[in-house]
Amino acid sequence: MADAYAVRRERLREHCSASGADAALVTRPANVRYLTGCAPCGATLLLTRERAVLALPDDLPPDDTGEHLLGGDLTQLFVPGEADTAPAAAEAAARLRVRDLAVEEHDLTVARHRAVAEVAAGARLRDLGETVERLRVVKDEHEIADLRIAAEIADQALSELLESILVGRTERHLAMELERRMIDHGADRAAFPVSVGTGTHSGQAAHQPTDRRVEEGDFLTVVLGARYRGYAVSTARTFVIGAAPAPWQVDLHRLVFRAQRAARETLGPGVAQQAPDQAARAILQAAGHSEGSPHPFGHGIGLEIREAPRLGPSDMGKLDNRVPVTVGPGVHIPGKGGVRIEDTLVVRPLEEGGPELLTITTKELLAL
């Protein structure tokens, strides 16, 4: 794996050279992790043509930094006390006579940018933009293997929950239970706070769990995701509590199920990024469900919960092979509840079997 990180750094060097910068200062945590295999809180990576200097706060115990850090072009620079690592890395750049330093203007605050500019006095600062984010879009098979394990963990936690008694338990309890189970099954952590919505709260993408208790007849929407070795997945399912769902529940679930399947089926290399959202939205709108200002029904996912590519209704561009994305349309009817169904999938060509579904928990309307 050490080699994989070195290859990624080499690709970033090529982008820098092409744009005229002789070094890059990478501060966004997911980007630092992508390029080095680790991202201690507050680390900054300086990448010059020959060297990679990882500036770290010096309060890290040595066992938090793997051996892969020490190989090849990569060296560590410990920054004392509570000092910011970005100016410290910029000082290193000045010592290495960097003249054109590309920084992540979408990550550095104005104040940190100023501090970097001051110490890198000889260097001209320019914007690296989202170069590393673009490198991260297409995953290698090691990354996809980690995503697959993250999905297995989330599915496992969910399946265990479905076997337990739900009526009478609060949303907050169920959410905590799912987070604990994911950690039990080997997750680094929950990828984001688990959302559990019952009754009128069901169907939302990011409902914050309350003390409402699960009741007979409720829709129950669970949105959860695990993080494994840094890689995150996201999945949502909606179930009904009690033996017989009401007709409106059956209809609404069937509708969202159809919309989600239509979106999934669009996925493929060369397909427009807006295609899955449009496919789902067309079905929901035809049934009379439309939002005033649409939120995309999916997005890229990996080291960050939301990352490139964007999959909004107006996003241009095309999907590539080996890009993990979420597909998760939903309908929420205020005062009544709703349905949300989300998967994480990897874009694959048809000759490899089409999109690879990572989150395999059933999407049928289970009555629990």
Added chain:
Amino acid sequence: MADAYAVRRERLREHCSASGADAALVTRPANVRYLTGCAPCGATLLLTRERAVLALPDDLPPDDTGEHLLGGDLTQLFVPGEADTAPAAAEAAARLRVRDLAVEEHDLTVARHRAVAEVAAGARLRDLGETVERLRVVKDEHEIADLRIAAEIADQALSELLESILVGRTERHLAMELERRMIDHGADRAAFPVSVGTGTHSGQAAHQPTDRRVEEGDFLTVVLGARYRGYAVSTARTFVIGAAPAPWQVDLHRLVFRAQRAARETLGPGVAQQAPDQAARAILQAAGHSEGSPHPFGHGIGLEIREAPRLGPSDMGKLDNRVPVTVGPGVHIPGKGGVRIEDTLVVRPLEEGGPELLTITTKELLAL
């Protein structure tokens, strides 16, 4: 409480006027919350002389925004889709003919700052700096009441854990258990990921829990905190597992206990910010424990885990009445383990009984 927020906004207006700005754009989440009573993810507050415009992502269900939002000078501005609320609020500033707009350069990224500057074309941008952070330093009694409840929650979770069987359980399990218990007792969430360190991991301030199991004879260090209505506390305790602690454990615990008590006893209005750290450090150093590059043994705490005032060994300035701070020295001996003891206290004058201890779990060396 709506009045309290209006009073806070009025104080910020006074600061802006004094500095020549006719409006402030507040983006740092804790600052938005301090000034409005709520801080939905991604909200921005525009504060002009007459008005307060809270720009919000429009995917928030209405019940996430309390009624206090609608009173007095405060209005809501819903920003469609996934658009950034900061430029949207800056557009509102332009419509209100703001000429000098103070922004939080320590919070806004360079890219967002540019987006704000573009839409606020008629306005000159300047740095608001940490003005709101400074307003937040001295707490009112409502804030302290919330901190007190947060501390009770953390103490309660800890006391329940101490009654359970610990040997054989993993650090990760114990950490999750504490997080769950805090939520059970009414916390919004854990204030930060709970740290549990056993054996050689004990004594660290931010050890990430592993699958190591608690063994007889271990030191066990727990660092935890609850968040209640946005307000956070932090506390750490170190216990020993088994009937009889070893002599070195008794000695080390006594030493850190003395250092922590000495630091606590310095606290008072008008006392130098560096005093508690120096008091603790002098005792640890006299016993032969010194760090290469010292990390402060405490800091201010409130809506953020670490906020002003700084309490490092070289921080000038004096403490004020009604400032909550943490005091948490520790010693970690690599390969052996260590002790950390931390409290959250509120600075109070002697005539009111001196520093108010919020986290009241015993600091004795319990053998569990």
